[in-house]
Amino acid sequence: MKDYLETDVLVIGGGIAGSAAALRLAESGIDVLLVSKGKDFTRSNTYYAQGGIAALPAGEKAELFVNDIVRAGDEFNYIPAVEQAVADSRRLVQEVLIDKLHVPFSRKGDRYDLAREGGHSSRRVFNVRDMTGRLIQEKFNEYLQKLPKLKTLFQHTAIDLLSYPHHSTNPMRIYQEPRIIGAYVLDQKSKKVTRVFARKVVLASGGLSSLYLHSTNPEEAIGNGIAMAHRAGARLANLEYIQFHPTALSHREADSFLISEAVRGEGARLMNLKGEYFMEKYSPLKDLAPRDEVSRAIYAEMIRYGDDYVLLDLASFAKINIRERFPTIYQNCLKYGIHIDEKPIPVAPAAHFSCGGVLCDLSGRSSIRNLYAIGEVSATGVHGANRLASVSLLEGLVWGTRAAEDIAAVIHDDKDPYTIAEVPEWKYPCPQEKLDPALVWQDLMTIKSILWNYNGIIRTVKRMERAKADLDYLKHRIEKFYQASEIGNRIITLRDSVQTALLIVEASMRNRVSRGAHFIKPDEE
Numbered sequence: 001m002k003d004y005l006e007t008d009v010l011v012i013g014g015g016i017a018g019s020a021a022a023l024r025l026a027e028s029g030i031d032v033l034l035v036s037k038g039k040d041f042t043r044s045n046t047y048y049a050q051g052g053i054a055a056l057p058a059g060e061k062a063e064l065f066v067n068d069i070v071r072a073g074d075e076f077n078y079i080p081a082v083e084q085a086v087a088d089s090r091r092l093v094q095e096v097l098i099d100k101l102h103v104p105f106s107r108k109g110d111r112y113d114l115a116r117e118g119g120h121s122s123r124r125v126f127n128v129r130d131m132t133g134r135l136i137q138e139k140f141n142e143y144l145q146k147l148p149k150l151k152t153l154f155q156h157t158a159i160d161l162l163s164y165p166h167h168s169t170n171p172m173r174i175y176q177e178p179r180i181i182g183a184y185v186l187d188q189k190s191k192k193v194t195r196v197f198a199r200k201v202v203l204a205s206g207g208l209s210s211l212y213l214h215s216t217n218p219e220e221a222i223g224n225g226i227a228m229a230h231r232a233g234a235r236l237a238n239l240e241y242i243q244f245h246p247t248a249l250s251h252r253e254a255d256s257f258l259i260s261e262a263v264r265g266e267g268a269r270l271m272n273l274k275g276e277y278f279m280e281k282y283s284p285l286k287d288l289a290p291r292d293e294v295s296r297a298i299y300a301e302m303i304r305y306g307d308d309y310v311l312l313d314l315a316s317f318a319k320i321n322i323r324e325r326f327p328t329i330y331q332n333c334l335k336y337g338i339h340i341d342e343k344p345i346p347v348a349p350a351a352h353f354s355c356g357g358v359l360c361d362l363s364g365r366s367s368i369r370n371l372y373a374i375g376e377v378s379a380t381g382v383h384g385a386n387r388l389a390s391v392s393l394l395e396g397l398v399w400g401t402r403a404a405e406d407i408a409a410v411i412h413d414d415k416d417p418y419t420i421a422e423v424p425e426w427k428y429p430c431p432q433e434k435l436d437p438a439l440v441w442q443d444l445m446t447i448k449s450i451l452w453n454y455n456g457i458i459r460t461v462k463r464m465e466r467a468k469a470d471l472d473y474l475k476h477r478i479e480k481f482y483q484a485s486e487i488g489n490r491i492i493t494l495r496d497s498v499q500t501a502l503l504i505v506e507a508s509m510r511n512r513v514s515r516g517a518h519f520i521k522p523d524e525e
Contacts (some may be wrong), residue, residue, distance in 0.1 A: 002030065004420060007033040007151075009184060009407060010198035012158045012225065015044035016393050017131075017206030019140040020096065020400030021407075026149035028408040033196065034150060035185055037157040039487065042134075043220050045206050045353075046377060046393065049133025050260035050328065051117055052125040053097070053393040055089035062086050069391060072119040072290040073355075073384020074516035081191070081381040082293060084362055085391065088398045093126060096397065101139035104128060106403040117261040117389035118288045124391045130260050130326045149505050155188040157489050158224065161201065161232040161371065164171075168422045178233060179369035181418035184426055188489050193426035199335045199417045200370050200407050203229060203358060204400065207376040209242065211501050212351035213445075213452035216245050216258040222493055225377035225502030229358045230503060235367040238356025239507035240518040243387050244457050246270075249345065250309035251336045256350040259312060259329060259395035261389045263345075264288060266325065268314035271344065272301045277313075292386045292517045293311060295349040299457050302348065311344035325407055350376035355383040355517060356507070364403030372407070372415075374399040385516020432486040440490050443478060447471070455505050460523045464509045467469025472504045 008031040011018045012465075018034060019041075025032045041047065056065050059135040065086045070077045083202075097103045105126045106113040114123040128135045144150055165173035182197040205225030209217040230236060247263070247270075248256040264287045273276045282297035283289035287298075298310050314322060322341040323330050333340050358373035360366050360380055366373050375396040382395050454467035475498045482495045514520050 003198045003425060005033065005194055007031050007196065009033070009197050009200045010035070010196055011033065011185065011202045012150070013044070013206055013377070014041050014141070015046035015204060015206055015374070015375055015396060016136060017396035017400040018202065019137070019144060020397050021202050021204060021374060021404040022144060023096070023147070024401050024404035025138070025407060025475075026144075026147040028404070030149060030408060030411065031148065032150045033198070033249055034152045035156040035158060036152070036154050037188070037220060037224075039154055041137050042136065043218050045217055045221060046133045046396065047137045048216070048218065048258065049393055050130040050258055051262045052115055052127030052132040052390045053093060053136070053397070054120070054125050054388070054390040055093040055394065056086055057090070057114060057124045059227050060122060060124065065124065066094035068119055068121050069388045070384065072131070072388035073386050075384065077321045078381025079386035081362060085382050085394055085398050087329045088401070089394055091388055092397050092485055093466055096401070097136060097139075098234060098344045101136070101143055103139050114214055115262050115265055117265040118294065119290045119388045125262070127262065128408055129324070130262065147164070157186045157188060157492055158195065158228060159186055159487075159492055161186040161228050161230050162195065162197070162423060163368070164418075166232070167424070169424065169524065170422045177369055180232065180371040186358060186487060186489070186492065191486070191488060193487060195420075195425065196421060197418050198365070199411050200372065202364070202372045202403060202407075203371065204375045204378045207354045208500055208504070209351035209353060211228060211448060211451055211497055211504070212242075212456065213448040214248065214348070214350040216248050216256050216350050221348070222497045223354070224492070224496045225373070226357055226379055226503065227496035227499040228367065229371070229373065231501065232368060232371070234371060234373075235359040236357065236503065236507075238385075239354070239504045239513050241355035241385045241516055242351060242504065243353040243517045244295040244349040246298050246349050246442050247312055247347040248350035249333065250348040251338075251346065254336060259345060259347055260326070262327065263312065263314055263329065264395055265316070266320055267317035268312050269317055270294070270298065271311050271313055273307050273311065274305065282344050290386055291389070292519070295457055296519060298347070298349055309348040310346045312343040315341055315343060325352070339453070352385050355387055357386065360399075362402065363406035364399045365406065372403045380432060382517070385518060408447040428487065429484050433454045433484045434490060435485050435491055437490065439481075440494050443474060443494055444497060446474065447497050451501055451504065455508055457519070459508060459509050459518070461520070463522045464505055467505045468509060471498060471505060474498050475502055
């Protein structure tokens with residue numbers, strides 16, 4: 001019986017980016033293995049995306065959409081990437097999501113009922129009310145299950161990327177260009193680690209915002225892909241630009257449930273606990289300002305009055321049927337006794353999206369041969385210093401498709417992709433220490449607190465220096481812990497968490513210019 005797996009393409013992650021890539025590859029006749037550390041497709045940021053997916057509407061000039069993305073990104077965007085996202089937007093939404101997957105986007109008569117969100121100058125967001133990501137993910141799941149060229153392994157965690165020359169026992173590999181040849185993958189149930197060999201590897205492992213104490217992301221989003229890519233030697237970019245969503249539900253039992261930006265797009269306004277609507281003090285765009293501006297405004301109001309939250313008033317301004325337009329938000333708030341069609345919603349900022357990651361080109365190619373990065377794990381330059389609302393799903397769809405097309409065109413060019421006998425099996429520590437979950441939990445909470453307090457919405461040089469010192473110490477201790485412990489999802493999560501957290505802080509320290517989601521104020525005297 002083989003102690004390894006082989007495939008043409010290994011896709012790590014099953015959100016919209018990984019799913020789009022897997023779909024296009026499998027339909028091109030290429031064998032694909034998709035691994036996901038979740039129990040199913042619901043453990044991704046795609047599934048929790050409420051607002052929608054932005055696309056160029058008929059009759060609108062592309063320049064207007066491009067300008068909105070660049071304005072939100074504080075003019076730090078890579079323009080060719082922005083132009084590609086906009087140019088491909090309507091075609092891929094139509095071809096993939098509408099014609100192929102039959103996503104039931106909201107309609108008004110014979111036209112799509114497009115929404116407007118913060119930072120957008122027009123209505124261009126395709127939505128399924130406030131459950132867009134969930135419907136897109138479910139439709140992808142249904143479709144992917146029918147593809148004979150695709151195999152999916154849930155509850156499988158990628159530990160490390162396999163690469164030449166690092167993982168080869170052949171010393172002559174040192175003279176060759178570094179390249180990725182697969183990954184070590186853990187079966188969470190059996191706790192066995194398997195070598196998975198592939199001609200190409202696609203990182204679609206999602207974001208990192210659950211590294212912060214307050215986050216809108218599922219707990220799995222701790223930057224595994226960024227840590228793996230860094231260990232393999234890939235270039236990273238823009239990790240200091242962590243976007244905080246301004247309006248997460250503030251309730252002790254709500255776990256930072258997201259209140260979509262579309263709520264403000266439908267007229268909701270922010271007010272402090274004194275009953276003052278305050279956004280006009282902070283931006284000429286008022287409540288529809290970009291997320292970084294709104295988050296800092298809310299933070300300033302909370303600090304000013306010593307409050308833990310502010311209020312989002314939809315009931316006083318909505319010209320829609322609130323229960324019909326926002327059924328998921330309505331039902332979730334109702335669980336906590338909050339009637340959003342009658343009273344304002346208590347909200348506060350929470351870490352939401354990473355604008356940076358593994359640096360890649362317009363086809364998703366990273367700086368290391370055979371490794372692609374797509375979706376939130378990547379740094380395409382589309383978002384610049386701050387993401388425009390509903391462009392994340394678009395980026396995943398565009399780069400997932402583009403990467404798949406590039407792979408299909410070149411996958412058989414390499415006549416000697418790897419030699420299995422050169423790569424050793426996974427070595428388990430002997431003896432293996434049993435993992436103490438209390439120690440892991442404490443270290444994870446320490447990492448989250450460090451990032452939230454020292455490298456959060458408002459940063460100072462002293463805070464960042466403290467964060468680096470604390471994380472350096474933790475990283476050393478956790479690395480020793482990892483090397484001696486029984487392999488499992490918890491210890492992998494802990495190791496990747498501290499490494500990615502340190503990369504974020506180091507990127508923040510190198511950049512002393514306040515821009516977009518990276519805001520530094522002078523240290524207090």
